[in-house]
Amino acid sequence: MKQVKHWQDPVNAVLGAWLMLSPWALGFAGDRLAMWNFLIVGVLLLAAALGAIFLPRAWEEWTESVLGLWMVVSPWVVGYAAIEAAKTDAILSGLVILTLALWALQDEGGWLARDTTAP
Numbered sequence: 001m002k003q004v005k006h007w008q009d010p011v012n013a014v015l016g017a018w019l020m021l022s023p024w025a026l027g028f029a030g031d032r033l034a035m036w037n038f039l040i041v042g043v044l045l046l047a048a049a050l051g052a053i054f055l056p057r058a059w060e061e062w063t064e065s066v067l068g069l070w071m072v073v074s075p076w077v078v079g080y081a082a083i084e085a086a087k088t089d090a091i092l093s094g095l096v097i098l099t100l101a102l103w104a105l106q107d108e109g110g111w112l113a114r115d116t117t118a119p
Helices: 008-025 032-054 058-079 084-108
Strands: none
Touching (some): 008 032
C-alpha cells in the first residue's frame, strides 16, 4: 500500500466532501448560487486532494490553495454573504483548506520552505 506523502491531503479530501454536503447539512441548499459554488469547489477540491494523494505534485497543492482562497472570498463575489451559515462555512472551510495546502507546500520544499542547506 502506498504511504500518503502529506497528511494534509486526506484532510482536504474530507473537506471537499464536506463542502459538497454542507448546503444540505447547514440548510442553505435553497440558495442556488451558494449551493452550486459549494458543490463545484467541493468536487474540485476532492479531485485535487485525491490527485495529491495518489500522484503527488506541487500543482495539486497550489490548486487547493486557490480553492481555499476562493472559498474565503466567494460569499461576496458570488453574492451569498447575507446567508450567515453559508458565509461562515465558506470562510472557515476556506481558511482551513488554504492553511493545509500551504503547509503541504512548505513540507514539499516549495516557495514557503527555508533553504536549510545554505551555509
